[in-house]
Amino acid sequence: MSARFPIKDQIAFASAATTEFAKSGNERTQMSMTADACVAAIRAAGLKASDIDGIAGSDTSPWARAVQAALGIPRITWWQNPSLTGTYATTIFEAMQAIYSGACDTVLCYHTAYRLPWQSRAAAADPMRRRVAQLSDMMGAVDPETMAGSVGYTAWASRYLHEYGRRREDLGMVAMNSRGNALRNEHAVMRTPMTMDDYLAGRMIRTPLCVYDMDVAVDGADAFILTTAERARDLPQRPVLINATASGMVDRNDEDQLPGLHDHGQQIVVEEMKRRGDLWIDDVDLYYPYDGFSFLTLSWIENAGLCKPGEGGDFLREHWNAAEQRVMYRGRVPFNTHGGSLSEGATQGSGHIREAVMQLQGRAGSHQVRDARTALLTIGGFFFNAQALSLRTE
Amino acid sequence: MTMNDEMLLERFPGVGINHDNKAFYYGLLDRKLLIDRCGDCDHWFHPPRPICPRCWSRNIQPTEVSGRGQIHLLILLHQGPPAPGVSYEQPHPVATIELEEQPGLRFTSTIVGTPVEQLKIGQAVELSWIERGDKPVPVFQLTGAAS
Numbered sequence: 001m002s003a004r005f006p007i008k009d010q011i012a013f014a015s016a017a018t019t020e021f022a023k024s025g026n027e028r029t030q031m032s033m034t035a036d037a038c039v040a041a042i043r044a045a046g047l048k049a050s051d052i053d054g055i056a057g058s059d060t061s062p063w064a065r066a067v068q069a070a071l072g073i074p075r076i077t078w079w080q081n082p083s084l085t086g087t088y089a090t091t092i093f094e095a096m097q098a099i100y101s102g103a104c105d106t107v108l109c110y111h112t113a114y115r116l117p118w119q120s121r122a123a124a125a126d127p128m129r130r131r132v133a134q135l136s137d138m139m140g141a142v143d144p145e146t147m148a149g150s151v152g153y154t155a156w157a158s159r160y161l162h163e164y165g166r167r168r169e170d171l172g173m174v175a176m177n178s179r180g181n182a183l184r185n186e187h188a189v190m191r192t193p194m195t196m197d198d199y200l201a202g203r204m205i206r207t208p209l210c211v212y213d214m215d216v217a218v219d220g221a222d223a224f225i226l227t228t229a230e231r232a233r234d235l236p237q238r239p240v241l242i243n244a245t246a247s248g249m250v251d252r253n254d255e256d257q258l259p260g261l262h263d264h265g266q267q268i269v270v271e272e273m274k275r276r277g278d279l280w281i282d283d284v285d286l287y288y289p290y291d292g293f294s295f296l297t298l299s300w301i302e303n304a305g306l307c308k309p310g311e312g313g314d315f316l317r318e319h320w321n322a323a324e325q326r327v328m329y330r331g332r333v334p335f336n337t338h339g340g341s342l343s344e345g346a347t348q349g350s351g352h353i354r355e356a357v358m359q360l361q362g363r364a365g366s367h368q369v370r371d372a373r374t375a376l377l378t379i380g381g382f383f384f385n386a387q388a389l390s391l392r393t394e
Numbered sequence: 395m396t397m398n399d400e401m402l403l404e405r406f407p408g409v410g411i412n413h414d415n416k417a418f419y420y421g422l423l424d425r426k427l428l429i430d431r432c433g434d435c436d437h438w439f440h441p442p443r444p445i446c447p448r449c450w451s452r453n454i455q456p457t458e459v460s461g462r463g464q465i466h467l468l469i470l471l472h473q474g475p476p477a478p479g480v481s482y483e484q485p486h487p488v489a490t491i492e493l494e495e496q497p498g499l500r501f502t503s504t505i506v507g508t509p510v511e512q513l514k515i516g517q518a519v520e521l522s523w524i525e526r527g528d529k530p531v532p533v534f535q536l537t538g539a540a541s
Contacts, residue, residue, distance in 0.1 A: 207470035
């Protein structure tokens with residue numbers, strides 16, 4: 001049964017841009033990086049400030065009103081800073097709805113990643129970051145005894161290894177794939193080749209996850225221009241149509257109360273994407289299974305039906321291309337072409353989306369996949385941020 | 395001395411206590427692990443909520459549990475938030491316990507009394523209490539382990 005999904009193919013990315021990312025030694029502010037990415041995205045789309053009538057950031061990025069003022073965008077009719085308790089896909093979905101409903105025509109979307117002092121020694125050494133951290137909610141006092149937030153993914157990775165009798169090497173395959181792709185992307189922050197032995201020697205952070213199972217905190221910004229597919233066809237870059245989107249969540253979504261490994265938001269997303277859209281994994285040239293934690297990639301590929309539960313590691317080995325040091329599904333489709341959150345840098349999903357748009361517009365430079373026309377992205381985790389989108393060009 | 399809400403907040407600085415979950419924290423100070431149970435349909439649920447997620451009754455009864463269960467989720471922290479008595483020189487176990495009262499009813503704490511390398515998902519545990527700072531903290535130990 002096909003689902004009611006009237007927005008299918010109606011909204012398009014006209015461009016995407018990035019500042020590139022850094023994991024140390026950066027004195028640029030969030031606004032400085034955001035402004036650069038936004039200007040680059042507007043210019044790449046062949047637009048000027050007065051063509052923008054909507055602005056959507058994220059709740060860890062500068063507020064829409066500040067970006068409007070900084071860029072001198074004279075007049076907007078819609079703005080939002082959606083919460084990252086979803087992933088950055090939430091911002092894209094909100095902007096799509098705003099355009100489709102008529103609240104605005106052309107939206108500037110942006111996301112800024114910024115290392116806070118508790119995330120790295122280098123960040124802690126920058127006195128200006130201590131002040132930023134005091135102004136954010138991200139340093140709440142907690143006891144060690146919690147599975148809330150990102151700790152929950154470690155807990156369910158542990159449960160996964162237990163239930164299926166698997167080993168950490170399965171997670172290592174995900175880390176190695178991200179690294180293998182990052183080697184091709186000169187903008188990725190982690191570009192040292194990584195073997196399985198290197199992975200297994202990684203410093204343990206929360207058993208069973210080590211430093212290479214967790215994404216790398218970075219500074220940088222991504223930006224996008226979204227508009228109607230009709231308008232995008234008149235702009236200089238190839239329009240990237242959004243074919244389908246989905247989000248999913250179940251009632252028992254507290255991290256420690258989740259029903260099970262195969263009963264959470266990802267199953268809803270997979271089901272809805274198949275009902276709403278025209279593209280699934282065997283129809284696409286590029287696949288982006290989110291890797292904010294290595295385990296999430298295994299979870300997505302199993303829940304997407306690429307292999308049986310518990311066999312994600314075997315699947316990655318089966319499709320591993322040793323010469324390229326990365327997965328090539330059915331010999332053809334790479335996963336996380338930019339190096340993902342694990343090796344390009346942690347951008348809460350904006351990096352995966354930006355990379356897919358750049359690839360489909362033929363603007364991915366050093367690591368362009370030839371003739372890429374379609375992409376599937378399954379973004380986020382599974383407690384309260386499972387999301388997906390599929391993209392195609394005409 | 396009888397506790398009141400003002401004193402409760404002072405005992406738990408920085409904790410998000412409200413009228414829906416305060417019974418849980420009063421329980422901790424009495425060394426009782428109180429889990430919300432619906433007074434109409436008997437459904438247990440955690441964390442505390444103002445309404446039963448199954449039947450929507452507002453007749454919520456924070457009820458002491460047996461403290462028996464099994465390890466459902468288990469991780470070892472090699473670093474983490476500061477807490478009295480937790481150094482991370484030895485990995486600190488954090489475990490989610492599936493309580494015997496109802497399938498899927500879980501409570502997250504730590505395990506004491508057993509070397510971390512001997513802990514495994516599926517082991518039977520029972521409730522115990524430690525003091526951290528000036529407050530009782532509900533923890534678990536392997537069933538039959540000496541207390």
